[in-house]
Amino acid sequence: MAVRWRRTSKWRGLGSEADRATFATLHTASLASPALREGLSSATVARSLKHLRALLGTPAAAITDTTTLLGCDPPDDHHGDDALRLALQAVAAQKTVVAGPEELRCAVAGCGVRHAVASPLVIDERVAGVLVALTDRPSASLLRANDEVAAWVSTQLDLAELDASRHRLVQAEVRALRAQISPHFIYNSLGAIASFVRTDPDRARELLLEFADFTRYSFRKHGEFTTLAEELRSIERYLLLEQARFGTRLQVVLRIAPEVLAVQVPYLCLQPLVENAVRHGLESTVSGGTITVEARDADQECVVTIEDDGVGADPARIRAVLEGTHSSDSVGLANVDERLRNTFGDEYGLVVETATGAGTQVIVRIPKFAPGVQA
Amino acid sequence: MNIGYGIGAVVVVSVATLTIGTWGLRFSRTTSDFFVASRSVRPGLNAGAISGEYLSGASFLGVGALVLAFGGEMLWYPVGWTAGYLVLLVFVAAPLRRSGAYTLPDFAEARLASQRVRSLSSVLVVVIGWLYLLPQFQGAGTALRTVTGMSPWGGSLVVAAVVLANVLAGGMRSITFVQVFQYWLKLTALLVPLAFLVIVWLSDGGRSPAAADLVVDGLNGTDWANPLAIAGDHPLYTTYSLMLATFAGTMGLPHVVVRYYTNRDGRAARKTTLIVLVLLGLFYVLPPVYGALGRLYAPDLVGSGADNVVLELPQRMIGGVGGDLLTALLTAGAFAAFLATSSGLTIAVAGVLSQDVTSRRLDGVAAFRVAAVIAVLVPLAASFAARDVAVATVVGLAFAMAAATFAPLLVLGIWWRGLTAAGAASGMLVGGALTGFAVVDNLVSDRDAGWWASLIAQPAAWAVPTSVAVMVLVSRFTRPPSSSHVNRFLVRLHTPEGVALDRT
Numbered sequence: 063m064a065v066r067w068r069r070t071s072k073w074r075g076l077g078s079e080a081d082r083a084t085f086a087t088l089h090t091a092s093l094a095s096p097a098l099r100e101g102l103s104s105a106t107v108a109r110s111l112k113h114l115r116a117l118l119g120t121p122a123a124a125i126t127d128t129t130t131l132l133g134c135d136p137p138d139d140h141h142g143d144d145a146l147r148l149a150l151q152a153v154a155a156q157k158t159v160v161a162g163p164e165e166l167r168c169a170v171a172g173c174g175v176r177h178a179v180a181s182p183l184v185i186d187e188r189v190a191g192v193l194v195a196l197t198d199r200p201s202a203s204l205l206r207a208n209d210e211v212a213a214w215v216s217t218q219l220d221l222a223e224l225d226a227s228r229h230r231l232v233q234a235e236v237r238a239l240r241a242q243i244s245p246h247f248i249y250n251s252l253g254a255i256a257s258f259v260r261t262d263p264d265r266a267r268e269l270l271l272e273f274a275d276f277t278r279y280s281f282r283k284h285g286e287f288t289t290l291a292e293e294l295r296s297i298e299r300y301l302l303l304e305q306a307r308f309g310t311r312l313q314v315v316l317r318i319a320p321e322v323l324a325v326q327v328p329y330l331c332l333q334p335l336v337e338n339a340v341r342h343g344l345e346s347t348v349s350g351g352t353i354t355v356e357a358r359d360a361d362q363e364c365v366v367t368i369e370d371d372g373v374g375a376d377p378a379r380i381r382a383v384l385e386g387t388h389s390s391d392s393v394g395l396a397n398v399d400e401r402l403r404n405t406f407g408d409e410y411g412l413v414v415e416t417a418t419g420a421g422t423q424v425i426v427r428i429p430k431f432a433p434g435v436q437a
Numbered sequence: 438m439n440i441g442y443g444i445g446a447v448v449v450v451s452v453a454t455l456t457i458g459t460w461g462l463r464f465s466r467t468t469s470d471f472f473v474a475s476r477s478v479r480p481g482l483n484a485g486a487i488s489g490e491y492l493s494g495a496s497f498l499g500v501g502a503l504v505l506a507f508g509g510e511m512l513w514y515p516v517g518w519t520a521g522y523l524v525l526l527v528f529v530a531a532p533l534r535r536s537g538a539y540t541l542p543d544f545a546e547a548r549l550a551s552q553r554v555r556s557l558s559s560v561l562v563v564v565i566g567w568l569y570l571l572p573q574f575q576g577a578g579t580a581l582r583t584v585t586g587m588s589p590w591g592g593s594l595v596v597a598a599v600v601l602a603n604v605l606a607g608g609m610r611s612i613t614f615v616q617v618f619q620y621w622l623k624l625t626a627l628l629v630p631l632a633f634l635v636i637v638w639l640s641d642g643g644r645s646p647a648a649a650d651l652v653v654d655g656l657n658g659t660d661w662a663n664p665l666a667i668a669g670d671h672p673l674y675t676t677y678s679l680m681l682a683t684f685a686g687t688m689g690l691p692h693v694v695v696r697y698y699t700n701r702d703g704r705a706a707r708k709t710t711l712i713v714l715v716l717l718g719l720f721y722v723l724p725p726v727y728g729a730l731g732r733l734y735a736p737d738l739v740g741s742g743a744d745n746v747v748l749e750l751p752q753r754m755i756g757g758v759g760g761d762l763l764t765a766l767l768t769a770g771a772f773a774a775f776l777a778t779s780s781g782l783t784i785a786v787a788g789v790l791s792q793d794v795t796s797r798r799l800d801g802v803a804a805f806r807v808a809a810v811i812a813v814l815v816p817l818a819a820s821f822a823a824r825d826v827a828v829a830t831v832v833g834l835a836f837a838m839a840a841a842t843f844a845p846l847l848v849l850g851i852w853w854r855g856l857t858a859a860g861a862a863s864g865m866l867v868g869g870a871l872t873g874f875a876v877v878d879n880l881v882s883d884r885d886a887g888w889w890a891s892l893i894a895q896p897a898a899w900a901v902p903t904s905v906a907v908m909v910l911v912s913r914f915t916r917p918p919s920s921s922h923v924n925r926f927l928v929r930l931h932t933p934e935g936v937a938l939d940r941t
């Protein structure tokens with residue numbers, strides 16, 4: 063029904079004059095918004111200002127930040143200096159400033175611009191820039207329009223700021239995760255190694271080297287991405303060290319399709335999951351258990367499964383952890399889920415299958431190619 | 438011959454393929470030898486897998502048949518199919534690996550940052566895949582008729598069903614070991630019977646098949662061996678056009694490119710390509726010998742059933758149980774050839790279809806299965822509808838289309854920073870349309886002589902330059918204001934992984 067309605071309405075025209083004006087305005091605004099959502103810079107101003115000028119309907123417009131001119135439209139407009147002067151007044155006054163012919167002494171022949179309106183752009187309650195409209199005839203409606211457009215631009219810039227801070231937050235979480243090799247793990251590993259020093263010095267030496275390599279990878283400074291091969295190598299070191307402590311109580315099975323080793327994955331996206339499986343799945347059991355890590359090739363993507371046959375967990379609790387409403391010590395799970403979603407999209411979140419007493423299986427899907435993902 | 442041997446061979450190959458596929462996955466390791474597991478696929482194995490998937494029924498049965506029927510000029514096909522990897526090695530292999538792209542549409546998106554070019558590439562992957570699948574099914578039908586006596590459409594149906602079962606049972610995996618096994622099976626299946634045939638030939642006196650006084654079907658030995666005497670009015674044009682199509686087309690085949698992703702880095706990708714050249718060179722020596730021997734021992738096949746020469750020779754030269762066994766081995770090889778290439782293509786086509794079409798309505802596995810069924814049914818239906826065109830001709834057309842679309846995209850995308858999304862899209866559209874027109878004309882109408890017939894039969898020589906010219910010209914007019922993405926991307930493509938560099 064909806065489709066038919068749209069069809070017929072097309073034949074009847076697109077509504078009244080006012081409707082069409084609204085549509086046109088909304089469309090123009092939508093053209094400007096992608097650039098503005100990237101923040102305030104001369105590059106984004108260059109892409110959005112012509113649409114903003116279309117909204118204002120003035121012969122010229124400019125955007126400045128709090129000190130310099132970011133761009134004019136038309137691009138070679140000669141009012142840049144005037145616009146900046148006025149903008150600085152607006153920044154100082156923190157409100158809209160209007161200028162008349164006495165302040166705008168334009169000497170260019172044939173140029174009718176005599177009036178200007180400068181409205182501040184506010185991000186997070188502080189002035190970050192100014193939108194200046196230059197016109198040949200003053201009107202109260204232009205004053206209103208410029209204020210409204212400036213408010214709309216401010217909203218877009220606010221959203222850009224939000225995006226950026228979300229990204230910073232994720233990066234901070236990675237850094238936190240890096241620094242978050244658990245003190246227990248260090249203590250336990252060194253204890254286990256110490257116990258071998260006399261009985262089996264060679265093994266102790268090997269384990270120490272593994273420990274050194276493990277920490278080097280975990281404290282790595284650069285790069286958001288790594289290869290699956292690297293990540294698996296780190297998991298192997300981790301499991302070797304844990305096996306030194308658990309002895310035969312910890313069995314490990316690995317099924318890795320060599321075809322997927324080159325896949326690019328977010329750094330430390332699997333190791334926390336294995337650590338979770340050991341710490342929450344097996345540590346509390348008397349008889350120990352088996353950890354299975356499997357990486358399969360599934361054409362366009364790779365599927366990694368991390369499974370333990372330990373104590374399992376209440377599915378409701380895991381759901382709460384993934385939603386962030388439950389703060390538990392399995393920080394890794396929520397963090398990995400968040401980063402996978404941020405990197406590859408919401409359909410690539412973690413899948414956790416568990417029940418109390420039935421072990422836990424975590425499934426990670428990673429696309430072989432995603433634009434922008436490169437170690 | 439005994440039909441049981443042929444059917445037995447087909448069954449053995451199918452079971453072996455499925456078994457290795459399953460075994461490859463169940464192969465578990467404990468931590469002690471995990472470092473083995475975390476080592477990427479070595480170039481040797483990778484090259485075996487590429488060759489195993491690449492060598493199709495057209496190579497296994499078709500080349501011998503063409504050499505028997507037409508002579509030395511048909512050697513351009515195996516030469517071109519091999520030399521394509523030389524071009525790939527020089528211009529594309531390492532940068533393609535470093536781009537991080539898995540499929541050709543991935544590369545288009547990574548290089549040009551355009552969803553439209555990606556969609557267009559996806560459409561072309563499907564079209565080229567289908568065009569390449571069509572002769573596979575046709576050829577398999579003919580081959581199965583020879584060894585089992587069923588009707589050709591029945592043979593096509595059987596192969597399509599086995600391919601579909603293989604792809605669906607194996608899920609979406611492309612297991613390296615299966616493909617490596619299939620390469621060595623194909624090589625053995627040609628080499629062992631040939632050794633016996635050559636012994637028989639030598640004991641018969643070793644007469645040259647190119648002797649001037651040996652006239653078969655009106656063709657004397659000298660003319661037969663002449664590499665430039667291609668059938669048609671314009672042999673020189675046809676030869677060069679064929680060379681261009683095969684040299685440039687290899688890099689545009691959807692099932693070849695995905696295997697490069699498995700390489701550890703650009704250097705490994707080059708090494709892999711080098712070994713592929715060796716493996717293909719080794720293989721392609723063999724089929725023409727069957728064709729040459731056919732001239733001496735099966736001259737009556739020239740007019741009617743040259744396609745069967747490879748399968749018929751053991752019967753005629755050795756006979757008895759020995760001949761039956763050798764034929765069974767050849768049947769196994771031929772079936773492996775059809776199975777490997779068709780499965781690889783089906784997976785490539787189904788991957789694109791499931792990603793862009795069926796996954797909108799269905800979830801993961803179901804989407805892929807539906808896509809796989811569509812990917813097999815369309816070329817199967819086309820193989821019934823199209824007129825009976827030689828297998829090698831249609832394969833040549835698939836190469837020509839790849840050469841006129843993806844080859845310019847890859848080469849210009851890697852080596853010329855001026856390529857824009859609009860340029861690439863218009864070039865691929867023009868190249869695809871021109872070669873597509875030639876394909877349809879070839880499949881529908883039968884032209885006999887004249888320039889027009891030559892141009893349509895081998896469209897690469899005019900379609901590829903046109904496509905490149907359109908790409909360059911449109912790119913010149915649509916140069917984007919800022920190209921920091923392009924510069925960074927090209928730096929990444931051309932810098933060896935060992936060099937410390939901010940690649941983000």
